Amino acid sequence: METMSTVTGLKGSADVLFLMLGAVMVFAMHAGFAFLEVGTVRKKNQVNAFVKILTDWAVSTFVYFLVGFPISYGISFFKPAEELLGKTQGYDLVHFFFLLCFAACIPAIISGGIAERAKFWPQVTAGAIFAGLSYPLFESLIWGQNASLLQGIFKKIGGAEFHDYAGSVVVHSIGGWIALPAVIILGPRMGRYIRGKSHPIPVSNIPFLALGSWILAIGWFGFNVMSAGNLEKISGLVAVNSLMAMVGGILAALVAGKNDPGFIHNGALAGLIAVCAGSDIMHPLASFAVGVIASIIFVYGFHYEQEVLKIDDVLGVWPLHGVIGSWGGIAAGIFGQKALGGMGGVSFISQLAGTVAAVAFAVISSVVVYGLLSKIFGIRLEEEDEYHGADLSIHKIGAYPEDHVR
Template sequence: MELSPLTPLKQSGDVLFLMLGAVMVFAMHAGFAFLEVGSVRKKSQVNAFVKILTDWSVSTVVYFLIGFPLAYGISFLKPADQLMQGAMGYDLVHYFFLLCFAACIPAIISGGIAERAKFWPQVIAGAIFAGLCYPLFESLIWGKNAALLQGVFKSIGGLEFHDYAGSVVVHSIGGWIALPAVILLGARKGRYQHGKSHPLPISNIPFLALGSWILAVGWFGFNVMSAGNLEKISGLVAVNSLMAMVGGVLAALVAGRNDPGFVHNGALAGLIAVCAGSDLMHPLGALVTGAIAAVIFVYGFQFEQEKLKIDDVLGVWPLHGVIGTWGGIAAGIFGQKIFGGMGNVSFVSQLAGSLTAVLFAVASGLVVYGALAKTVGIRMHEEDEYNGPDLAIHKIGAYPEDHIR
């Protein structure tokens, strides 16, 4: 069959489209870094930056060699000229784009375990999650093995599980994996004393806000570019992402009583929740979805910290785990035509898929962190934790001139 003269132009356009999306999502990892740096104490800022960059780099290698082939059955262990055969190397840039999703898993976990986790055991854990655990679940929802699990959801709810841009596949998985890690690590020294909560101060609200803004801007690459090519781009996805973000900000502003941490995380809560159904919902449905997500985060964070006494530094379990689950379920509600959505989505399938992810993630977190805790250990020595991971691990603080005598 003879190709159209426009085919090379279309193929190169799709490669450029997806590459720009990959770069936007890659930039979100700077957002993860600044969000964590602003939320920890000064003695842990350098560690946050180095952790995120190291996890990104390790994820790049393991997802290239193991994760992407596991999820999609495409291997890059062949000569470069063969990698470029057909579609202008689209598979390569597709790997880059989806790597940015996989690398979110250790980045999410990093915020929960901050200030007291050993460095190298966490690097190992991140490699396992980005190279094995996450790609396995990815393959069952989006990849080469999707027919297996999606067939189960279809038999239960009448339709397959729908997760357009990863509320469940990315965020829920990352947040629920983090929960066992945070619990096994235990609270930071001084966080809870004699059964009472003693919140530890954060170091830098402008950095926290900068992290939120970087993430929010990059999120439009996360959601919109999930179309995969120019033909499928959707203005509905873009506006739904915007509305969910704004809904999260406004709801957090009220529920969090003007607290800047809640406001900036409220934006992220809305964006996390809308990922799954951003191609289905009416913009007003997305607004409500984001608002509910922010309320879940505000009260969920307080419940986690004060009632359950779980020292999840950035609140990644309620923010990514619980709200990611809400996003999967919300797609089954506000994606329905009765709420102005596109339809062709099953609430039962969405509920089943969202809960399946919870079970998979918690089991993965327990196995990996349980094994590391029993072998190499996952918590810093008490003296190192007191001095802070910046000096204990990296031998330099965030503000070196402060140490000049």
């Protein structure tokens, strides 16, 4: 009995360590979000980008701990510390930490779309609502305590439950589609479109943009692989599929984007976003194809969004996370089939239905939240503040303080 108890204790400790390492890797991805945004926005908005991402992380942690995680999984932390630790070495606590990193991606994704002209506190408020209420509600219907409700419908109409192993749809598609109404309600940045003509605003720092992409790509292996939840379920297939999708995205962007460094570094992310849903059931070559298609979607989707629809989505988060996240959900229903070398057990109809449901949920949530915030508080900076930049108007300091010393 003592030996069994020791083995059980070691397994519990190993699972806690496994998930904690994954949580730290995904936490590090938020530095990637920050540098990707800082490298893309103009110098007068770089401090704001850093502060937004960090503040959103802190607020998301608090609201997800108090409200979001209990909504998603029915687990409350309002109990003595001894009970929180329990016999599992605090597995529920580190599970919260890991899944918090997913929830906090929602405001981080939105941040890139609304950059350079959004008011600070209304956006922090919106991020709190999405991380604490809106996202956890949908999470509960796919992964959490209420999954039997919606998943039962998908299984009935498609023959299988909606499959999203690591969040192509639940995290990325939701985040990107939430961002779209926010960007539209805010309107384009000053000077972006003049009398219907596009005037692209150049990025400020390619090395920072590239650094953001690298940090995100490395952390993504925690995002995908550690979604196993415990050590005994770890999958080498997930790791290699993530790698192959990322590489497919890079190479496709290299060609379709004509050597543009912005497209190449975002191409890596496009592949990784798309593969999340089916990374545990697809063949590596299928994952490569999924990444290639995702990157092509981003290159041409970004141009269509910016130049045809004239939507000033600064980092292109709608095509990158919203559209490609949706592609990832649908792709799992195609390339997860045994006929294409996949593991099977997935339905194209269910994948399509789940993806459409997520899009509808995200858009409605965003329109309601940003519509109310816009009417009650206003969500856009005053024209003069936007002209001088969010750094000085909101934080009273620029990214390079020496430049202002006389």
